[in-house]
Amino acid sequence: MSRFLLDPRRRTRLLAALLVLAVGALGASGGARYLAHLLALAGAMATAALGLALVQGRAGQVCLGQGAAMAAGAYTWAALAPRSLPLALAAAAAAGALAGAAMALPARRLSGLPLALASMACAVIAEVLAMRAVAFTGGTAGRFVALPALSAFDEASVALAFSTLCLGLAVLLLYRLDRAALGRAWRALAQAPEAALALGLDVGGLRQLAFVASGLCGGLGGAAYAQTLGFISPEQFALPLSFELLVIAFLGGLRHPAGIILASLAFVALPELADRLRPLVGALGGWDPLVLGLTVVFVAVFRKMD
Amino acid sequence: MSLAPEVVLGGAAQGCLYGLTALSLVFLYRATGVLSFMQGEAMAAGAYVAVGLAALGAPLALAALGAIAAGYAFGALAARCALEPVRTRAPWVATLATFGLALALRGVLLSLPAATQGWYRFDWVGEGRWLGLAARQWAVMLAAAGVAAAFALLLRGTDWGRRVRASAEDAVTAERLGIDVARLRRQAWGVGTALAVAAGLASAPVTFVHPELGSLALNAFPAAVLGGMKPGPAVLAAGVALGVLEALAAWQLPPGGKELLLQLVLIAALLALPRERVAAP
Numbered sequence: 001m002s003r004f005l006l007d008p009r010r011r012t013r014l015l016a017a018l019l020v021l022a023v024g025a026l027g028a029s030g031g032a033r034y035l036a037h038l039l040a041l042a043g044a045m046a047t048a049a050l051g052l053a054l055v056q057g058r059a060g061q062v063c064l065g066q067g068a069a070m071a072a073g074a075y076t077w078a079a080l081a082p083r084s085l086p087l088a089l090a091a092a093a094a095a096g097a098l099a100g101a102a103m104a105l106p107a108r109r110l111s112g113l114p115l116a117l118a119s120m121a122c123a124v125i126a127e128v129l130a131m132r133a134v135a136f137t138g139g140t141a142g143r144f145v146a147l148p149a150l151s152a153f154d155e156a157s158v159a160l161a162f163s164t165l166c167l168g169l170a171v172l173l174l175y176r177l178d179r180a181a182l183g184r185a186w187r188a189l190a191q192a193p194e195a196a197l198a199l200g201l202d203v204g205g206l207r208q209l210a211f212v213a214s215g216l217c218g219g220l221g222g223a224a225y226a227q228t229l230g231f232i233s234p235e236q237f238a239l240p241l242s243f244e245l246l247v248i249a250f251l252g253g254l255r256h257p258a259g260i261i262l263a264s265l266a267f268v269a270l271p272e273l274a275d276r277l278r279p280l281v282g283a284l285g286g287w288d289p290l291v292l293g294l295t296v297v298f299v300a301v302f303r304k305m306d
Numbered sequence: 307m308s309l310a311p312e313v314v315l316g317g318a319a320q321g322c323l324y325g326l327t328a329l330s331l332v333f334l335y336r337a338t339g340v341l342s343f344m345q346g347e348a349m350a351a352g353a354y355v356a357v358g359l360a361a362l363g364a365p366l367a368l369a370a371l372g373a374i375a376a377g378y379a380f381g382a383l384a385a386r387c388a389l390e391p392v393r394t395r396a397p398w399v400a401t402l403a404t405f406g407l408a409l410a411l412r413g414v415l416l417s418l419p420a421a422t423q424g425w426y427r428f429d430w431v432g433e434g435r436w437l438g439l440a441a442r443q444w445a446v447m448l449a450a451a452g453v454a455a456a457f458a459l460l461l462r463g464t465d466w467g468r469r470v471r472a473s474a475e476d477a478v479t480a481e482r483l484g485i486d487v488a489r490l491r492r493q494a495w496g497v498g499t500a501l502a503v504a505a506g507l508a509s510a511p512v513t514f515v516h517p518e519l520g521s522l523a524l525n526a527f528p529a530a531v532l533g534g535m536k537p538g539p540a541v542l543a544a545g546v547a548l549g550v551l552e553a554l555a556a557w558q559l560p561p562g563g564k565e566l567l568l569q570l571v572l573i574a575a576l577l578a579l580p581r582e583r584v585a586a587p
Contacts, residue, residue: 062398106573106576106577109577110576110577113341114531114576114579117527117531117572117576118572118573118576120527121527121528121569121570121572121573122569122573124524124565124569125565125566125569125570128562128565128566129562131562132561132562239524243343243402243405246398246402247402247405247406250396250398250399250402251402284416284417285416285417285419285422286412286413286414286415286416286417287413287417288413289409289410289412289413289416290409290410290413290414290417291413292406292409292413293405293406293407293408293409293410293411293412293413294406294410295406296402296403296405296406296409297388297403297406297407297410300388300392300399300400300402300403300406301387301388301391301392301403
């Protein structure tokens with residue numbers, strides 16, 4: 001048994017199987033609508049985390065502000081979805097890309113840790129703007145997302161379908177870019193920045209493009225997030241969200257979309273599972289952050305990185 | 307306009323706390339190569355330990371020392387169990403581990419009914435006013451200066467400090483010279499966390515002790531970068547400058563203005579600093 005657990009690939013498979021079992025048990029206990037809601041939420045988180053896989057797994061830069069791109073996409077979707085769905089989706093993706101571009105403004109001069117800190121500053125700025133632009137965002141009170149009228153289906157199914165669509169678009173983008181010249185240039189930038197410079201690649205521009213593409217995924221994820229929850233407020237998009245997305249991207253494996261999707265499923269299922277265990281621990285106010293934090297530390301220590 | 311000196315002095319008191327927190331951040335970054343996101347939670351948890359010890363009947367000075375020792379123990383233990391094992395595997399994983407530890411600490415704090423149901427004071431100063439400021443604010447400034455001076459002495463004047471600085475400069479050579487670099491890094495995690503606890507205790511007279519006490523650590527990042535990412539008086543001075551700037555912005559700008567201003571200062575400082583100063587060691 002211990003030998004079985006020492007093999008990292010088997011350990012990963014075992015974890016994946018346990019996860020599927022856990023989500024299945026959650027679905028069995030909560031019903032189909034509940035399961036659809038969980039899956040839709042996981043899809044939204046995975047969509048945004050795939051952007052980080054782009055900016056980090058490909059271009060080798062760290063983004064600490066993906067929550068800002070999600071916020072841009074979510075609020076744009078909430079504002080435009082009642083008018084036209086395709087327009088709202090395109091606008092949400094564009095708003096996310098714009099947020100990514102704003103984060104990457106210093107990317108011509110900065111890289112690595114300074115650039116990561118600049119993106120974190122942008123995430124804080126985005127949260128403040130979301131709190132103050134009351135007419136557009138509803139301020140700290142938040143705003144409801146008017147759900148498109150599809151009377152034949154319930155909300156959770158609509159959200160799941162939409163979330164799957166956004167996830168599919170992000171995966172498609174990732175695969176297309178991996179096979180394009182741009183993807184190869186990013187990999188060169190990540191693995192040998194000096195060689196990339198010597199080859200005459202526009203290193204600063206490549207970093208900026210990576211953030212724009214990542215922001216686009218973030219915008220799509222934000223739209224799916226808003227559609228799934230039906231209500232958004234600024235503190236949902238505060239710094240912890242950016243960090244949680246980073247945790248999903250890192251611990252899921254930056255190179256593998258499947259790993260990221262599984263990790264976001266685990267991330268969504270974990271608080272629900274912790275909630276089921278609550279009768280065992282009684283009224284602990286900090287049970288959720290405690291379980292989440294210890295899981296992050298545990299997985300960081302025991303997961304084999306690639 | 308007659309309020310201006312008091313606004314500036316009050317901002318400076320708050321800024322001392324930013325500077326002190328930034329000092330712990332920068333020290334850990336230089337000594338271990340990891341950007342820590344658990345300094346704020348360490349501040350809050352340490353303040354609660356001190357409150358708890360004082361409630362058990364310990365004198366205030368002893369309670370403060372106990373909390374600082376607990377901070378050292380937590381930092382060193384976290385380094386041994388989680389942060390050092392992941393450090394070499396991939397960059398940023400250790401940073402994410404500090405985020406996980408911060409969440410766990412926060413979870414523990416929120417789970418203590420006594421911690422969430424009341425507001426506590428760890429007041430080692432008392433009432434009084436001098437030159438328009440409360441004695442508490444003067445005490446915060448003095449405490450910050452004292453802690454920073456003691457830390458500078460530890461880093462510059464002792465053998466341990468020399469070994470830490472040598473290992474941060476060039477780990478391979480330090481190892482060859484017989485310095486146990488890994489052990490030193492664990493100790494550095496302990497000292498950095500203890501320093502954050504000291505900052506939390508310094509802030510306790512003016513802010514009360516509550517689970518959100520550590521939220522001021524967010525403003526330690528601009529102070530750290532503005533101070534040049536090197537442990538020294540520049541970081542403390544940058545913190546004071548930011549505190550004053552924040553106080554003036556809160557006084558004159560519309561709500562939300564001070565947060566925006568500090569983050570814009572962070573971006574500007576990142577762009578203005580010479581590159582090798584902020585690059586990974």
